[in-house]
Amino acid sequence: MNDEFKNERLVPLSAMKDYKIAKDNPDVLGWRVIGADGESLGMVRDLIVDPHAMKARYLSVVADRRFFNTGDDQHLLVPIGVAALDKKGKRVFVSAVDSNTVGSYPVYTGGPISEDYEYRVRDTLARAQRDTIGTQQEHRAEFDEALREQRTQPSTISDDFYNDASFDENRFYASDQEVYREKIYSTRDYDKEDRTVTEDIHTDERRPTSVEDSIATIERLEHLRERGSITEEEFILLKKRALNL
Template sequence: MGLQENKYTHLVELGGSDYEIVEGEPDIRGWDVKNKVGLKFGEVDELLFDPQTKKVRYIVVDVNNSELDTEQKKILVPIGTAVLYDGKRIQDNDNLLNRGNENSINEDVVVESGSQSATQHYDKTTYNPYDDGKVVVIPVSVEYILQLPAYEKEAISPETELAIRRIFNGLDETETNSGAIEYKPDEFYHHEHFDEEKFYNAKTSSGIRKKL
């Protein structure tokens, strides 16, 4: 089956749906999103989930509210790549921030301040998310943030999701092109990028439930 024949309606935004966050789990919409050197590259705009499985698949990040000198867009971040802080580490997995692209340990980034722009250096050793309040930390470099395709509601395709995976894996495009034709959502989400246990600590099977 070619990409153009796929009907892609299985992912829905949480806002405006008949679902809600499970009681006791954080609703991260509106939280700052930073990488592991402390560069703010956006805010959480929405959560994209599968109503059938009640699994959150992506965080929708609004890059418009960022320190980056980049195009205005929203991007999708796989849920299993995120680490939450709220004055403390919310997840139990201590190894998440040690994963991801190591180019994000030190970065020189062009940031905007009003009509001025300047190059600012970010160093992982100087950033402590425990002191940052409510923040979502994604271990990805600015280079990869800029490469992520713009998110358009109800316009996601297998090609888009595969492009996001390539970027978070740091893979060359040719390594996954052949897999695009055989895209199968059920198998695709078995990848560690979508492991909700790294994001939610709920005793239930998911952080999303039908509204009561």
């Protein structure tokens, strides 16, 4: 594990040398993240794991910059149990967020993950669930007041905090559903010789500079692997480079 994360509660999977995704679970790094309205919100950049419990807690998502009106990458941590897999399409579906609400999702700015950030994520998703199930207007003020009262309490994360379906990684990996409401997204033109993609990544001359570029690169690498143009080991290495890991 990298020294900077040695004493942290939560650690990026990419920083851990002795922690790998279980063999039977799909490697979702680089998968497109789809919101409730079928819009592409970004891609999975990393997993955030609890090294003591040996469990994944969050998906680290790089959001599309257009939702935040910025030229910088915006990282969002999504509780792993909130998402569902679309294994056939190699996508992750998050029903609690869409293209209209992702811009108000708490942004993770890097470094140690604070208790305050985790509570803000929980509160944001709780409000989204409330709106989804159509809570009556008279109950909304009461609901928001309850959240405010909870937030006045010390922001200490206990084991009970993760004792919730939102953090159930088994629920995530066992899920599989088709995402039907997908739009057509522009990608790079890959009607070139196979070696162009791999050489660009190897030489760092044209590394992906946006979420869409990274997704397109990884999708192309998947195709090359399926065709046998690159080995599994080459695919893993090139995908990590496309993700800047």
